[in-house]
Amino acid sequence: MAAPERLSTSRPSAQHVVWHWATPQARTILNSGDLGAILRFHRNVHGLNQTQLGNLLGYDKTYISALELRKKTLGDVSSLRRVAEQLRLPPHILGVTDPADTDHRAMVQFGQSTVRLAEIARQSGHASAAVAELWPLVARLEARLEDGHAEREVLRLLAHAQVGLGVALGNVLPEERLATAAHWTAKSLSITAHFNDPAFSSYALRMHGNELRKARIRGAAVDRLRHAAALALDRETRAAVLPLLARAAGELGDPQLFDSVMQEADDLIGSAGHTSLFNPYALHEIRLRGLVSTGRADVAIRLVDHGPGSTTTVAPQWRVIELITVAHVRLLGDDRTGATESLSTAMAEAVVQRLPHQLQRIVRTAGDRLPDVHGQAVQALDRIRQEMAA
Known part of the structure; x- marks a missing residue:
């Protein structure tokens, strides 16, 4: 009828x-x-x-x-x-079923693959490629949301894509622009709040908290990461939060929180699966940096040569991060030769992986004590900035 x-x-x-x-x-x-x-x-x-x-x-x-x-x-x-x-x-x-609907379903399936592949690219040291893949996907999904289409599968995909974009930007942007990365991860929180899914919320809070930390918004970073830990329902999810919370606590200068979080991470290391973030190599770097940040450089100096060897679990950018931290501790112990070796290796890798944030860390670490390394890092950073501006 x-x-x-x-x-x-x-x-x-x-x-x-x-x-x-x-x-x-x-x-x-x-x-x-x-x-x-x-x-x-x-x-x-x-x-x-x-x-x-x-x-x-x-x-x-x-x-x-x-x-x-x-x-x-x-x-x-x-x-x-x-x-x-x-x-x-x-x-x-x-x-x-019509062409528009077929296109929508293809977009969702393609988008899920894009998010997964972008994360693999970022973890493999190709964060710029991850940004290039995620940017158009996020724009398309946000346009759909603006038009009033809020299907559950689209919203979940958008939140994952926003987090992925923010984290990838956090790898490739210089320090003065890292708030942009935190902005993108923050956008996912308004979506995850509607899902009543603690694991999903914990994931978004964890990634956003870490980008806040990198942007030096440390108090808010600790709050977000503690919330993420509270929502973690199993040891694997909690293990994903602890290294980031420990780092944020150290940078905030809170030795009690830093020590308690590191102790819990040490307790879990034998029972939770190792990832690119939660593994002995990454935890050693976090421990060294946190000890220095909380006024215990002497302890860090004693521990610097007792770290575990790196494994295939460790993401390429983490090797750069660890080398810079080790160099900083060696300089505190007046080992200029060892610091120069670590920073030179880190600089070469940071250039290959296009990590301006880490080059800025090298510039600060070298300072006046290693003028040659300082000058080389400044030149490398300037080249990357010129390429980004172009």
Whole structure:
């Protein structure tokens, strides 16, 4: 039976519909494909009566009531497509497949692969490539959200992509621009808050907290990382947070928090799986830097030569980070030869991996005591900045 003549209607604003399809309740209703239940849900979350929903969709109140009670159905494809568009739903939810919907599903599948591959690239020392892959994906997903489409799978993908983009930017941007990286990871938090998923929230808070730390917003970084640790439901998730929290606590100058977090990490190292962040090599670097930051350089000097060997688990940028920290400790112990060797190796790797932030650390570490290394690092940093400006 053909639908009655539609009444005039205006397109709903994006703000009006932006979050309601992201809830667990909505997911259950959408998976059922029950048009009546979908219409009732839309009315309930937006406080609409049947007349108002009818005005939105172009039908009268009686017809909306019949649809909700399953006394009538929308049998023609054009009507179903129009309802999906007005409610900001992918058409396949209502059983309609068209080129736009096929493109949407392909975008989600492609986007998931893009996020995974970008993370692999970043961990392999190719953060610039990760930024190049994630930037257009984030722009496309955010445009969809601006248009009012807030399907659960799209929102989850967007949050992961925003985090990935922010973390990758945190690798390739100089220190004075690291707040930009924290800005992108922060955008994911408004999405994860709607999922009621502690693991998802812990992940976003962990990555955002670390970017805040790098941007030297240390108090907020510790707050975010402690929250991430509190939401961690298992040892693997907690192990992912602890190294970052320890580093932030050290940079904040809080020896008690630093020591307690490092002790917990030491207790977990034998039972939790090793990752590019949670492994003996990374923890040794974090310990050295934290000891120096909390006024215990003498202890760091004694420990500097007793670190574990690096493994394939360690990401390339972590080797650079560790070499600079070791050089700093060696200089504190007046070992200029050892410090020069470590910084020269770190500089060569930082140039290859395009890590301006780490070159800035080399400049500061070398200072007046190693003028040759200082000058070489300044020149390398200037070249990267010129390339970025171009």
